[in-house]
Every structure is written in structure tokens, then in C-alpha cells.
Amino acid sequence: MSVRSPGRHLDDIGFEVLRIAALAALLAVIVVPFVYVVSVSFRSPAEFFTAGIYLVPKEPTLEPWVSSFGSLAVPLKNSLLIASGTMIISLIITIPGAYVFGRKEFPGKRIGFYGIVVALMFPYIILVIPLADIWYDFQIHDTIPGMWIAYQTFVAPFAIWILRDFFEKLPTDLEEAARVYGCTQWGAFVRVILPLSAPAIAAVGFLAFLTGWNDYLFSSLLTTGSGVRPSIVVLFNTTTGGERNYWALIMAQTLIVGTPPAVLYMVARRHITNAFAV
Amino acid sequence: MLAILASVQTYTREVGSTVAGRARSYRETFDEHRFAYLLFMPTLLFIVGLIWLPFLRGVWMSFHAWPLLGGQEWVGLGNYEYLFGWQPFITSLTATLVYAFTTFLQLFTAILAALLLKHQKRFKNLINGTFLLPYTMPPVVTGAIWLYLLNPNVGPVFTALTEFGILDQAIYWATEGTAAMAVVMGVLAWTFWPFMFLIILASLENIPEEHYETARVYGAGRIQQFLKVTLPQLKSAILVAVSIRMVWNLTKISQPLQLTGGGPGYDTSILAILVYRFGWLQGSMGRAFAVGVILLIVTLGFILLFIREFEREAGAGG
Numbered sequence: 001m002s003v004r005s006p007g008r009h010l011d012d013i014g015f016e017v018l019r020i021a022a023l024a025a026l027l028a029v030i031v032v033p034f035v036y037v038v039s040v041s042f043r044s045p046a047e048f049f050t051a052g053i054y055l056v057p058k059e060p061t062l063e064p065w066v067s068s069f070g071s072l073a074v075p076l077k078n079s080l081l082i083a084s085g086t087m088i089i090s091l092i093i094t095i096p097g098a099y100v101f102g103r104k105e106f107p108g109k110r111i112g113f114y115g116i117v118v119a120l121m122f123p124y125i126i127l128v129i130p131l132a133d134i135w136y137d138f139q140i141h142d143t144i145p146g147m148w149i150a151y152q153t154f155v156a157p158f159a160i161w162i163l164r165d166f167f168e169k170l171p172t173d174l175e176e177a178a179r180v181y182g183c184t185q186w187g188a189f190v191r192v193i194l195p196l197s198a199p200a201i202a203a204v205g206f207l208a209f210l211t212g213w214n215d216y217l218f219s220s221l222l223t224t225g226s227g228v229r230p231s232i233v234v235l236f237n238t239t240t241g242g243e244r245n246y247w248a249l250i251m252a253q254t255l256i257v258g259t260p261p262a263v264l265y266m267v268a269r270r271h272i273t274n275a276f277a278v
Numbered sequence: 279m280l281a282i283l284a285s286v287q288t289y290t291r292e293v294g295s296t297v298a299g300r301a302r303s304y305r306e307t308f309d310e311h312r313f314a315y316l317l318f319m320p321t322l323l324f325i326v327g328l329i330w331l332p333f334l335r336g337v338w339m340s341f342h343a344w345p346l347l348g349g350q351e352w353v354g355l356g357n358y359e360y361l362f363g364w365q366p367f368i369t370s371l372t373a374t375l376v377y378a379f380t381t382f383l384q385l386f387t388a389i390l391a392a393l394l395l396k397h398q399k400r401f402k403n404l405i406n407g408t409f410l411l412p413y414t415m416p417p418v419v420t421g422a423i424w425l426y427l428l429n430p431n432v433g434p435v436f437t438a439l440t441e442f443g444i445l446d447q448a449i450y451w452a453t454e455g456t457a458a459m460a461v462v463m464g465v466l467a468w469t470f471w472p473f474m475f476l477i478i479l480a481s482l483e484n485i486p487e488e489h490y491e492t493a494r495v496y497g498a499g500r501i502q503q504f505l506k507v508t509l510p511q512l513k514s515a516i517l518v519a520v521s522i523r524m525v526w527n528l529t530k531i532s533q534p535l536q537l538t539g540g541g542p543g544y545d546t547s548i549l550a551i552l553v554y555r556f557g558w559l560q561g562s563m564g565r566a567f568a569v570g571v572i573l574l575i576v577t578l579g580f581i582l583l584f585i586r587e588f589e590r591e592a593g594a595g596g
Contacts, residue, residue, distance in 0.1 A: 015500070019394055019397070022390070022394055023394045023395065023398065023405065026387075026390075026391055026394070026409075027405065027408060027409075029468075030408060030409065030411055030412060030468075031408060031411075033423055033424070033427055034411065034423075036427070036434060037423050037426070037427075040426065048432050052437070052441075053434050053437055053438055053441070092320065093320040093321055093323075093324050094321060096316075096317035096318070096320060096321065097317065097318050097320065097321025097322070098321075099317060100314040100317045100318045101318075104313075104314040105314075106311045106314040106315065106318075107311070112318065112322065115325060115326075115330065116321075116325055119325060119329045119330070120522075120525075121521070121525050121577065121578065121581070122329065122333060122525075122574065123525060123528060123529035123550060123570065123573050123574055123577055124529055125529045125531060125550045125553050125554065125570065125573075126333070126336060126529075126553060126567065126570030126571070126573065126574065127328075127329065127332050127333060127336070128557075129336055129339070129553070129557050129563055129566055129567055129570070130332035130333070130335045130336040130339065130567075131328075131332050133335075133563070134332065149328070150328075152324050152328055153328045153329050153332075156321070156324055156325060156328075156329075157325070157329070160321065185313045186313070189317075210414075213416065214415075214416035214417065214418075215416075215532075216416070216417070216418045216532035217530070217531065217532060217554075221558065232416055232418050232419075235418055235419065235422060236418050236532065236536055239418075239421070239422045239425055239536060240535075240536055240539070247426050247429075247432065250422060250426065251422075251423070251426060253422075254419050254422045254423060255419075257416060257418075257419055258415035258416060258419035258420075261414055261415060261416060262411065262414040262415050264414075265410060265413075265414035266407055266410075266414070269406075269407060269410065272476070
């Protein structure tokens with residue numbers, strides 16, 4: 001490194017300046033919209049007809065937030081129930097399956113795995129049509145358990161794919177060792193493999209929760225306004241409906257619905273990043 | 279494998295000597311495969327019952343006139359024939375092909391951001407978290423934010439552009455085909471690029487520094503290092519990211535639905551929105567699923583094309 005010419009050094013500095021400038025620009029594109037929206041959510045109705053761009057509200061008011069929490073209370077509860085149940089069920093059905101795909105050999109394994117990978121590629125909007133039909137027949141349309149099951153179409157293939165990868169990378173002789181110490185096959189799975197897989201399980205759990213909380217399409221088609229409608233559908237209807245005048249209210253609702261998943265994501269970030277390493 | 283069997287045998291023998299004989303014979307017949315099948319069963323039921331059967335039933339529906347309520351009638355390829363003779367369908371198909379390029383917009387941003395961040399020393403974690411912010415929120419939330427920011431009457435973006443004299447007047451993008459498409463693609467890219475960024479940054483950090491040192495010894499510049507070392511090493515990450523995002527971009531329609539409703543006319547009605555329009559606004563399930571099958575074919579086509587091109591490029595470059 002000591003033979004580096006001065007020209008090369010200057011070049012490096014130039015590159016570094018360019019890099020930081022580009023990074024700052026990218027950050028601004030992401031942060032500025034959020035900051036501005038927070039500011040908007042504290043404005044009074046009159047401010048939307050005054051021209052100009054400014055950050056600090058002229059007559060700050062909490063009214064949009066109070067009224068948003070009021071109208072979103074029940075839908076938020078529905079969202080929470082739907083998302084938590086989706087998470088629990090997805091873990092129950094995908095962990096054992098992913099485990100055998102990652103660590104066992106059995107006839108039919110290949111075709112089973114392709115069945116799942118291809119399912120990952122299905123545009124899931126095409127599944128909601130036959131599902132809605134079946135949901136009416138089984139009378140689980142517009143119920144919270146109905147939503148739990150419906151979201152598995154989307155969560156399960158992805159969850160298996162991530163979990164299988166993780167299980168496969170664990171050392172091969174773990175189960176053997178457990179068996180030597182007297183564990184059954186089931187015992188080896190539950191007491192040895194599961195605790196070691198906590199990071200991947202956490203990542204999949206969060207992703208399942210987020211799907212249940214964030215998805216609009218299934219919840220709008222499989223629930224009704226008088227039933228278990230979650231907050232995301234209420235927000236969508238507000239933004240596309242007639243009451244587009246009072247933007248402070250809409251932005252407060254937006255932030256209320258958007259914050260819980262964002263906070264969860266930040267908490268689970270390290271696990272999620274690891275699970276995504278390809 | 280032999281070692282496992284041996285340990286099973288010693289284990290069952292030990293248990294057998296202490297527990298009743300019935301338990302012993304039960305354990306002896308409990309073979310490896312049955313355990314695997316037992317664990318696989320819940321997954322299998324869900325995947326077949328929730329994904330494959332509804333899918334096949336849907337394909338079956340696409341050969342029928344299938345109203346939401348009332349009797350269905352076999353029409354063979356009638357639904358498909360109808361679609362290809364219907365101008366709005368061709369508009370939708372074209373819109374879908376254009377729209378798919380939002381995936382590459384996301385890929386470009388993701389690679390750029392990952393490269394910019396790789397050598398960052400201070401605040402790296404904080405910047406990383408900030409980059410993820412748009413993706414952490416529900417798409418309907420980020421869609422609502424941009425619906426306000428880009429509102430031609432009160433939104434700050436057009437206010438700023440007209441105030442600084444860059445534009446004479448606000449663009450009413452929702453009523454103009456090309457502008458509407460640009461807004462939809464832009465907002466989608468803004469929302470979803472961090473997903474690709476997650477995958478690509480994780481792979482980028484795993485490339486051994488020695489690779490770059492070797493490249494430098496042979497006199498490779500920055501661009502050459504990127505083309506000869508970084509890109510080939512990121513190959514599988516890019517393949518996975520593009521395939522998944524392509525499928526999701528073409529099917530997650532909440533944002534385009536919210537921003538333009540598929541309009542003006544059918545200009546931003548990508549195929550998935552057409553499925554929605556047929557299925558839910560008109561109750562014509564057969565036609566909706568015919569569009570769905572075409573969407574699936576288009577999606578798989580995109581992915582295969584991308585994989586082939588990418589393999590060829592990487593083969594020639596590396």
C-alpha cells in the first residue's frame with residue numbers, strides 16, 4: 001500500500017466525497033417524505049388551503065390523532081388478532097415440514113419441495129378467487145380464523161423456504177449426538193434443533209405477522225365493513241373514498257397503521273437480515 | 279446413516295430392557311420415514327389444500343362462464359378468445375410489460391445503495407435501518423403518503439416544483455396515462471427496493487476481501503472490480519431477489535389500486551388489477567381466472583427470460 005501514487009490518493013478522496021453525497025441524497029429521498037408527513041398530521045384543516053411549504057405547523061393541533069385513534073380502535077384490534085394468529089399458525093405448520101425438508105431423506109421429498117417452490121411463484125391474487133368461493137361454502141368468510149388460514153397461502157411457501165435453508169446449514173451430527181444421549185427423534189427435534197433455530201424462527205414469525213398486518217387484498221376481499229375488517233382496509237377506504245379534504249386526518253391514520261410494523265421490523269432486523277443471506 | 283441406525287438400535291435395546299415389551303416393539307417398528315412423513319403432513323395438507331387445489335379449481339373455472347352467484351356453463355377456450363379480442367385486455371397486457379420494469383428500478387437502487395453503504399464506517403447501522411423504513415410499512419400506508427405528497431392541488435411536491443419555477447403548473451397525473459404509470463412505478467420502487475437491498479447487502483458483505491485484493495494486484499479499476507468480482511459473486515442473490523420481487527410486484531396490487539384504480543381507462547390496469555375488476559367488480563369468475571392464468575404465464579416467462587439472459591451475461595463477463 002505504501003507505493004500508492006499521489007494521483008491515486010486524490011482519486012480515492014474524490015470517490016469518497018461522491019459516495020457520501022450519493023448516500024446523503026438517497027437518505028433524503030427516504031427521510032424527507034416521512035418527516036413532512038409527521039408535520040402534516042398536526043395541522044388544522046385551515047392550513048391545507050394556504051400556499052407554501054413549511055415544516056412547523058402554524059396552529060398545531062392533536063385533533064387528527066385523537067379522532068384517528070377513535071375511528072381505528074376496533075380495526076386495530078382486528079389487525080392485531082389477525083396478524084398474531086397468522087404468525088402462530090404459520091409457525092406450527094411450517095416448522096416441522098421445513099425440518100424434514102432440510103434434514104431428512106424420504107421418498108417423495110423432491111416432488112414435495114418443487115410443489116412448494118412453484119407455489120412460491122404463484123401470483124397469489126389468482127388464489128383469492130377460488131378461496132373466496134370455498135370460504136363462503138365453509139362459512140369462514142369474514143371471520144378471524146378464516147383470515148389466519150387464508151394468509152397461509154402466502155406465508156407458508158416463503159416460510160418453508162427460509163426455514164429449510166437454515167435447518168440444512170446446521171451441523172449434520174446434531175441429532176445423532178442427541179440420540180446417543182437418549183433423545184427420541186422427536187426429542188432431538190424439539191430439544192436440540194428448535195432452540196438452535198430461534199433466529200430463523202423469529203424471522204419467519206415476524207414476516208408472517210407483517211403479512212397479516214400489512215396485506216390489503218385478502219383482508220378487503222374476505223372481510224366486510226360490519227365484520228372483522230382490519231385497519232389497513234379502513235385506511236385504504238379513507239384514502240380512496242370521498243373524504244380526501246382533511247389530509248391531516250388521513251396522515252395521522254397512516255402513521256398509526258404504519259408504525260407498529262415498522263417498530264417490529266427494527267426490533268427483529270438482525271434476524272431478518274441473516275435469514276435473507278443467500 | 280449407518281451411525282444413526284446403530285445408535286437407534288442401541289437406544290431401543292436400552293429402553294427395551296427397562297420398559298414393557300409392548301413399548302419395545304412399538305419403538306422398533308417406528309422407522310425413519312414415518313417420522314418424516316408425520317412432520318411433513320401439516321405442511322402438505324396446507325400446501326395442497328390451500329394452494330394447489332384452489333389453483334387447479336381456478337384453472338377449471340377459467341374454462342367456464344362462472345358468475346359469482348348462479349349456474350356455471352362450460353365455454354371451453356371462450357374466455358381466452360374473448361380476452362384476446364378485447365382492446366382493454368391488450369392495453370392491460372402492454373401495461374404489465376412496462377410495469378414489470380419497476381423490478382429493475384428496484385434492483386438498480388438496491389445494488390447502488392448496498393455498494394454505497396458497504397464501506398461506510400460511522401452510523402452504518404442507523405443508515406441501514408433508515409433505508410429499510412419504506413419497506414417496513416404496509417404498502418397502503420406508503421401509498422397514502424405519496425397520494426398526499428403528489429396531490430396536484432395541495433401536495434408539497436408540485437407546490438415546490440411550481441414555486442421554484444421548474445413546472446408551469448401541477449401535473450394532474452391521475453388523468454394522464456404515461457404520467458399515471460410513471461407515478462405508480464416510482465412509488466412501487468420507493469416502497470419495495472429495500473427488500474432487494476436486504477438480500478444484496480447480505481451477499482455483498484460475504485464476498486471475501488481477498489478477491490478484491492487479487493483483482494487490484496492485476497490492475498483492475500473500480501468498474502472492473504465491480505464487473506469481475508462483485509457482480510458474479512452477487513449472482514445468486516440477484517436471481518433470487520429479482521424472481522421473488524417480479525412475482526410480488528406483478529401481483530401485489532394494493533398500491534396501483536389505491537393510486538390510480540387502474541385508470542385512466544385501462545392504462546395502469548396491470549393484469550392483476552384486471553383479475554380484480556373481473557372477479558369483484560363484475561362477478562365474472564371464469565374470465566377473472568383466465569386473466570390470472572395469463573398473468574401466471576407472463577410472470578414465469580419474465581423469470582425464465584431473466585435467468586437465461588443473466589446466465590449468458592455472467593458467463594461472458596466472468
